[in-house]
Amino acid sequence: xxxxxxSEPTGYxxxxxxxxxxxxxxxxxxxxxxxxxxxxxxxxxxxRSPHAHARITRLETAAARDLQGVHAVYTASDVAALxxxxxxxxxxVPPGLAEKLEPLVRTLPxxxxxxxxxxxxxxxxxxxxxxxxxxxxxxxxxxxxxxxPLPVVVDPERALEPGAPLVEESWQDNLALELETGVxxxxxxxxxxxxxxxxxxxxxxxxxxxxxxxxVLAAPGAYDGRLTVWANTQTPHRVRDHIAMSLxxxxxxxxxxxxxxxxxxxxxxxxxxxxxxxxxxxRALGRPVLWREDRNExxxxxxxxxxxxxxxxxxxxxxxxxxxxxxxxxxxFGASTMTGLVVPYNSVIHLLGPYRVPHVDIAVRAALxxxxxxxPYRGAGxxxxxxxxxxxxxRLARRLGLEPSELRRRNLITPEEMPYRTGLLDRSGEKxxxxxxxxxxxxxxxxxxxxxxxxxxxxxxxxxxGDQRTGVGFAVYLxxxxxxxxxxxxxxxxxxxxxxxxIGAPSQGQGHRTSMAQIAADAVGVPMESVDVLGGxxxxxxxxVGTIASRALVTAGNATHRAGLALRTRILDAAAxxxxxxxxxxxxxxxxxxxxxxxxTALAALVADGAELSETAYFRPGGFTYASGAHxxxxxxDTRTGxxxxxxxxxxxxxxxxxxxxxxxxxxxxxxxQGIAGALYExxxxxxxxxxxxxxxxxxxxxxxxxxxDLHLDEIVTPSALNDLGxxxxxxxxxxxxxxxxxxxxxDALTPLGVVVRRGPLTPDRxxxxxxxxxxxxxxxxxxxxx
Amino acid sequence: MSxxxxxxxxxxxxxxxxxxLVVNGRPLTAQVESRLLLSDFLRGRLRLxxxxxxxxxGVCGACTVLVDxxxxxxxxxxxxxxxxxxxxxxxxxxxxxxxxxxxxRAFHDNHGMQCGFCTPGFVMxxxxxxxxxxxxxxxxxxxxxxxxxCRCTGYRNIRAAVRQALDETHGKGxxx
Numbered sequence: 001x002x003x004x005x006x007s008e009p010t011g012y013x014x015x016x017x018x019x020x021x022x023x024x025x026x027x028x029x030x031x032x033x034x035x036x037x038x039x040x041x042x043x044x045x046x047x048r049s050p051h052a053h054a055r056i057t058r059l060e061t062a063a064a065r066d067l068q069g070v071h072a073v074y075t076a077s078d079v080a081a082l083x084x085x086x087x088x089x090x091x092x093v094p095p096g097l098a099e100k101l102e103p104l105v106r107t108l109p110x111x112x113x114x115x116x117x118x119x120x121x122x123x124x125x126x127x128x129x130x131x132x133x134x135x136x137x138x139x140x141x142x143x144x145x146x147x148x149p150l151p152v153v154v155d156p157e158r159a160l161e162p163g164a165p166l167v168e169e170s171w172q173d174n175l176a177l178e179l180e181t182g183v184x185x186x187x188x189x190x191x192x193x194x195x196x197x198x199x200x201x202x203x204x205x206x207x208x209x210x211x212x213x214x215x216v217l218a219a220p221g222a223y224d225g226r227l228t229v230w231a232n233t234q235t236p237h238r239v240r241d242h243i244a245m246s247l248x249x250x251x252x253x254x255x256x257x258x259x260x261x262x263x264x265x266x267x268x269x270x271x272x273x274x275x276x277x278x279x280x281x282x283r284a285l286g287r288p289v290l291w292r293e294d295r296n297e298x299x300x301x302x303x304x305x306x307x308x309x310x311x312x313x314x315x316x317x318x319x320x321x322x323x324x325x326x327x328x329x330x331x332x333f334g335a336s337t338m339t340g341l342v343v344p345y346n347s348v349i350h351l352l353g354p355y356r357v358p359h360v361d362i363a364v365r366a367a368l369x370x371x372x373x374x375x376p377y378r379g380a381g382x383x384x385x386x387x388x389x390x391x392x393x394x395r396l397a398r399r400l401g402l403e404p405s406e407l408r409r410r411n412l413i414t415p416e417e418m419p420y421r422t423g424l425l426d427r428s429g430e431k432x433x434x435x436x437x438x439x440x441x442x443x444x445x446x447x448x449x450x451x452x453x454x455x456x457x458x459x460x461x462x463x464x465x466g467d468q469r470t471g472v473g474f475a476v477y478l479x480x481x482x483x484x485x486x487x488x489x490x491x492x493x494x495x496x497x498x499x500x501x502x503i504g505a506p507s508q509g510q511g512h513r514t515s516m517a518q519i520a521a522d523a524v525g526v527p528m529e530s531v532d533v534l535g536g537x538x539x540x541x542x543x544x545v546g547t548i549a550s551r552a553l554v555t556a557g558n559a560t561h562r563a564g565l566a567l568r569t570r571i572l573d574a575a576a577x578x579x580x581x582x583x584x585x586x587x588x589x590x591x592x593x594x595x596x597x598x599x600x601t602a603l604a605a606l607v608a609d610g611a612e613l614s615e616t617a618y619f620r621p622g623g624f625t626y627a628s629g630a631h632x633x634x635x636x637x638d639t640r641t642g643x644x645x646x647x648x649x650x651x652x653x654x655x656x657x658x659x660x661x662x663x664x665x666x667x668x669x670x671x672x673x674q675g676i677a678g679a680l681y682e683x684x685x686x687x688x689x690x691x692x693x694x695x696x697x698x699x700x701x702x703x704x705x706x707x708x709x710d711l712h713l714d715e716i717v718t719p720s721a722l723n724d725l726g727x728x729x730x731x732x733x734x735x736x737x738x739x740x741x742x743x744x745x746x747x748d749a750l751t752p753l754g755v756v757v758r759r760g761p762l763t764p765d766r767x768x769x770x771x772x773x774x775x776x777x778x779x780x781x782x783x784x785x786x787x
Numbered sequence: 788m789s790x791x792x793x794x795x796x797x798x799x800x801x802x803x804x805x806x807x808l809v810v811n812g813r814p815l816t817a818q819v820e821s822r823l824l825l826s827d828f829l830r831g832r833l834r835l836x837x838x839x840x841x842x843x844x845g846v847c848g849a850c851t852v853l854v855d856x857x858x859x860x861x862x863x864x865x866x867x868x869x870x871x872x873x874x875x876x877x878x879x880x881x882x883x884x885x886x887x888x889x890x891x892r893a894f895h896d897n898h899g900m901q902c903g904f905c906t907p908g909f910v911m912x913x914x915x916x917x918x919x920x921x922x923x924x925x926x927x928x929x930x931x932x933x934x935x936x937c938r939c940t941g942y943r944n945i946r947a948a949v950r951q952a953l954d955e956t957h958g959k960g961x962x963x
Contacts, residue, residue: 025906026906027880027881028837028877210938211847211904260902260903294843295841295844508902509903696842696846697842697844697846697847697936706932734941
């Protein structure tokens with residue numbers, strides 16, 4: 001990678017510049033959606049279905065409407081003219097994929113409010129708007145509604161059986177998505193392999209759980225008729241376009257602003273019916289309307305994630321070299337087809353990971369069930385695939401009697417093989433190609449840092465009958481980052497000579513105001529302090545995609561870099577003209593342009609002169625750039641209680657060139673914490689009746705500081721050749737491996753007992769269950785375990 | 788003299804009370820519904836929106852404020868319960884125009900925050916620890932921190948921030 005000619009030696013990129021967003025937040029001056037106060041604001045509350053599947057037999061809103069302070073109660077008939085919700089951008093099948101794989105991808109538009117039937121517990125049925133949220137919630141209790149419960153299916157396998165209750169009556173079955181893909185001749189590979197293992201691994205359902213719940217405030221403009229919407233979304237331009245379409249308004253009459261956002265993790269990266277209902281109500285009533293979700297709604301009715309089952313088989317030669325992989329993936333979509341191929345296909349193209357697998361046969365099906373819909377959550381199909389693959393590798397290693405890390409080493413793609421083609425098609429429908437990385441080095445360092453030899457020695461020395469068992473686990477993963485199609489950046493010299501950068505990708509805590517200012521300042525050659533960053537304001541930059549899919553730094557960062565270089569040229573040209581000297585003799589010094597001969601001018605003066613000092617740049621990635629990492633963990637398992645404690649957790653990652661190391665480290669530690677959370681604690685559980693049972697933070701267990709250890713962090717840097725900055729995305733990376741690593745480690749600890757772990761989370765109860773099962777099955781071989 | 792707080796029409800007209808309390812050093816008199824949560828009083832009536840509401844059932848700790856110097860979940864506390872108390876919120880920690888206090892600065896110095904939503908709760912709890920007569924021991928600190936959820940940071944830098952703040956207010960403690 002060559003560093004572009006940012007000729008001023010400012011060099012912010014690569015520095016741990018302290019975050020500029022902190023001070024405001026630490027004084028309590030953040031502005032999250034719910035903090036905005038507009039005169040005359042009404043507050044909304046949503047009536048949600050208590051049933052997983054039922055026919056609505058009666059819906060009477062008069063009593064609710066009559067409550068003092070209530071302004072409106074909307075039901076399906078009131079919003080019948082509005083187009084139903086479709087996450088169009090996410091549901092589009094790239095032409096290459098459509099042609100070559102011919103996948104079945106069905107689309108189920110989501111009604112804004114339930115008509116006739118509800119299909120999951122939590123589905124919006126009515127919207128009440130009142131003087132306050134207290135009154136709106138009072139009114140919810142006065143809506144008279146009758147339900148006739150219908151048969152329910154929550155298990156995706158069952159949902160695909162003939163005769164299963166249908167989620168969508170106009171469909172003949174619950175099959176929402178189906179595709180097959182492959183490489184080489186897998187049947188032959190499996191036939192001729194020395195060893196074949198086959199296993200079923202399941203990833204349970206998660207809720208992303210940002211600490212700020214979802215929220216929308218919409219205000220109609222009395223003067224210009226425009227609609228302003230403050231939403232804590234990751235994709236403001238998509239929200240704008242959808243509101244405009246749904247309310248039949250020109251898109252430029254809708255102004256969406258993502259202000260401070262209290263975490264997103266994917267849950268705020270899709271469109272929701274509330275983002276259409278609240279603007280609708282605001283326009284209908286001619287008043288600002290605010291809706292803020294409560295935690296119970298967030299856990300039950302904002303999108304869920306992850307639930308997948310993998311029936312995976314590996315074929316290998318006697319030395320453990322992989323010959324083939326076969327996987328049958330089943331995805332529980334929940335009650336709608338929120339994002340189509342995104343998650344299932346992400347699983348497909350990350351399944352092989354950093355390993356050389358010549359023959360591949362993968363088939364995916366996704367089923368609708370009477371549960372809350374699902375969508376991408378940090379990792380978005382990758383943690384699921386890595387769990388299946390890395391668990392399968394451990395089972396294969398056990399079969400071959402190989403050290404699991406040694407089996408991995410034998411199969412890792414080497415830097416000499418880069419760029420490496422897997423033979424599959426990537427998410428854009430192009431040939432999947434790993435651009436860069438050094439996977440063997442990642443693993444070598446992880447093995448080193450975790451002190452594998454030391455752990456094995458301790459294991460062999462420890463009494464085989466002890467209650468405390470130690471285990472070690474590994475996982476190596478990669479991640480296609482920098483999703484297209486584009487991102488935008490507009491960089492403008494303001495009247496005071498300082499700069500404003502507007503980008504399409506808002507921040508939900510990633511620190512864009514700092515990292516993007518670093519990039520812009522370097523490219524233009526000005527001090528960082530003079531660059532103000534505005535993310536996610538649709539009036540500030542007309543087109544944008546958003547902060548999802550580990551893409552913001554790659555796409556918005558490189559758009560910023562380009563805009564900065566172009567603006568630098570424009571500034572120097574304008575100054576050269578004003579000063580009557582050659583542009584190449586000029587330099588930018590803060591808010592002034594100087595000539596060695598003494599002539600100088602202020603940027604402010606150039607702007608005042610009428611020079612248009614603004615550049616808008618788009619970055620359209622030519623392909624995905626691959627970040628990668630190796631994680632390792634040592635755990636202690638108490639066989640009496642089933643308690644798992646993490647003794648050491650190692651992360652070695654590669655995200656190319658790092659813009660702000662402290663921010664990058666924060667992204668990794670946060671991602672790993674979410675991964676650990678899913679591995680050990682969190683699970684969204686449904687009863688067979690479709691009732692969610694983990695609907696508070698007392699039941700859905702987010703880990704606290706006491707549960708998340710300090711991490712041992714290391715990194716290597718293989719800069720991306722696919723963009724000028726050499727960067728790769730890293731927002732999701734940390735969350736991809738932990739479930740595989742910790743499960744491998746727990747199984748390693750319990751191997752002497754014959755335990756195999758096929759699903760998580762590894763709660764004490766589940767660990768004890770596996771030990772009991774193993775005792776029952778292997779009682780004669782296993783060492784005795786006190787119960 | 789106590790300042791009178793204007794309020795919107797009471798949403799529970801049959802059950803309201805007058806309360807007098809002190810918020811960030813300001814003596815106030817207000818009429819509040821019996822059911823009005825302290826978090827909603829602070830955020831909605833006083834427009835002190837630095838106190839955030841994350842779960843509304845007392846688990847996440849984002850809404851933590853100090854009531855008579857003790858960390859309290861404002862989402863589980865009724866305003867009427869606070870009559871006669873002194874309440875402190877994140878807005879009250881530092882005067883406008885003055886540099887950040889030791890606890891706030893520690894979170895900045897250690898990158899102990901990302902989205903900033905849970906941060907005020909952590910900062911208020913850490914403030915209480917920093918004002919304790921003696922440096923709290925590590926177990927006590929861990930226990931207090933476990934009353935807060937952060938979804939962004941993985942806690943590592945929050946622990947570092949709390950350590951730095953307490954080092955500054957109580958002198959170096961035992962390090963890990």
